[in-house]
Amino acid sequence: MKQLFNCAMSIGEEMLISGAEVHRVEESIRLMCERFGAKRVDVFIITSSMVATLYTKEGDSFTETRRISTISNNFEKLHRLNQLSRNICSSNLTAEEIKIMFEKAINCKTYSFIVECIFYAIIASAFTLFFGGNIIESVISFITGAIVRLGILFFEKTVGNNIFTKFLAMVIAASLSFTALKIGLVSSVDKLIIGNIMTLIPGVGLTNALRDLFTGDSIAGILRTISAVLTALAIAAGYFLVTILGGFLI
Amino acid sequence: MTNNEILQVITGFIGSMGFAVLYNIRGKRLIFAGLGGFLSWGLFVILNKIIPNEAVNYFLVAFVISVYAEIMARILKTPTTTFITTSLIPLIPGSSLYYTMAYAFENDFERFLQKGAYTLQLSSALALGIIVATTLTKLINNLLNTKNKL
Structure with missing residues (x-):
């Protein structure tokens, strides 16, 4: 027993x-x-x-x-x-x-890291197009997405903290987008950053949080909600940090 | 449908499919998870032509897609989370969330409040749709269970 x-x-x-x-x-x-x-x-x-x-x-x-x-x-x-x-x-x-x-x-099969990386990039570029970006912006988003995934892998190994990892991932995404703007590849960073936000945003966390809350598991639901909100704030903080620094540099 | 809307439906499908791969969904379930993303934005575009209120449409789509997820989960004998999380991806208001942040940074408070309220409205509508569907499913499940016991 x-x-x-x-x-x-x-x-x-x-x-x-x-x-x-x-x-x-x-x-x-x-x-x-x-x-x-x-x-x-x-x-x-x-x-x-x-x-x-x-x-x-x-x-x-x-x-x-x-x-x-x-x-x-x-x-x-x-x-x-x-x-x-x-x-x-x-x-x-x-x-x-x-x-x-x-x-x-x-011990079921998982997709290899390369495949995961490519799909991360595909999501970023798909949502850049989705929110009205053009082809060039979508291609840059694709590259940014792949680099962000590599960054996340590195930070997960070294930092470990999920929320801080998201913050650093957003810092990478935003800095790459601003670099593309500086070089003159794009006229605005908006669509690039939106595409990358979509891959980082805790949409799933929030969905699960709501489902937990309303099937009667209030404590688990609240914990999940808090972690989703904190992640969203961390992403915003990453964006702010880069824009402030970018303001000094450009 | 305009070209832009068709592009959105297709990229929405690709986005959902991409997340389905990241969450290690395989086989038949992968197709239905992606299809959910296609349906959710397709339905939203169609509803937008009938009802001129995006928040109401968000609610309706979230509700319908949650029901779709519950049904697919029962057919394919897998947890509902698999379909609900991936299918609703295109509805996440990433764009308005970004502009809310951008306006906050530019000290443009009027537009910040406007965009922020709009983002909040959309996400609450989305949440409400999921909640209503989840509660309804629970109710039906409970009714069926008590019926079996009697």
């Missing part, structure tokens, strides 16, 4: 890290434990911590806590874990079988 409970917690933890809503994770852990034959399960999850206690019919109880540090969106992994938890609920699997399937699910 303890082994099975441990598996359920690991699945829940990985689901939360891959970007699942709190409600879904709590529900999955509860259903899995009920399938294992628990009398009662109490699960409490916020974005940075998980606590669950399982009460068996024999009168024992197990408690586990998990600390969650970073949440990144990996919906393929989430999909596989979700399938696994459904499987567990519909068939009798042993702890060993679950562990093998769990390992398989978390």
Whole structure:
């Protein structure tokens, strides 16, 4: 029983890290434990911590806590874990079988960094066109986007702090855009910066925050909202810093 | 539709698809995530011709797309987040957010307030659409669950 409970917690933890809503994770852990034959399960999850206690019919109880540090969106992994938890609920699997399937699910394929970099650049250039930029601006946006992604990789390794990484990413994006303006490639930086804002903005964070808030997980929702707002402010701060410096230099 | 609108729908689709790749969505789900982005901006452009109020249209599109996400999630047996986050990407008011910042920097308070209020209006409409759809889904789920238990 303890082994099975441990598996359920690991699945829940990985689901939360891959970007699942709190409600879904709590529900999955509860259903899995009920399938294992628990009398009662109490699960409490916020974005940075998980606590669950399982009460068996024999009168024992197990408690586990998990600390969650970073949440990144990996919906393929989430999909596989979700399938696994459904499987567990519909068939009798042993702890060993679950562990093998769990390992398989978390080691799913991810796109290589180069592909990610290219798509980052494509998003930036697509949104430059979307908001009314011309072809030249879109090409510059493409290059800026790719460099920003490289910058983010570097800062994630060295700085680690998500909000500060976004700030520095915006600094890079804005400085490159102002450089393009200085060289005379474009007549205004507006569309270039807008394209890059779209890749950095915490739209997903805010969407998840709202969904958490209104499915009854107020604390997790509030935490997510705060982090989304702080990220947006960090992006604005990055832009301001470059414009002030740019004002001195140009 | 004007050329500009067609370009927007196409780039909106590419943008959504790009985010879907960044979030490591694969296979059939990748196509439907991108399609969501295409639908959301396409619907917005069409609604704009009928209702001359962008905030109302944002709300309507957010609501319809959330419902689309819930339905697709049930068909493809995957969490709703997969579709809701990617499909609504083109609606994020990145442009007006940028101009709000730019006007704040230029000390142009009249335009700053105007743009800021507009950004806030659009994002609240977007949020409200998602909230109404989420609450409605929860309600329907609860009703179905109680029906099964009876």
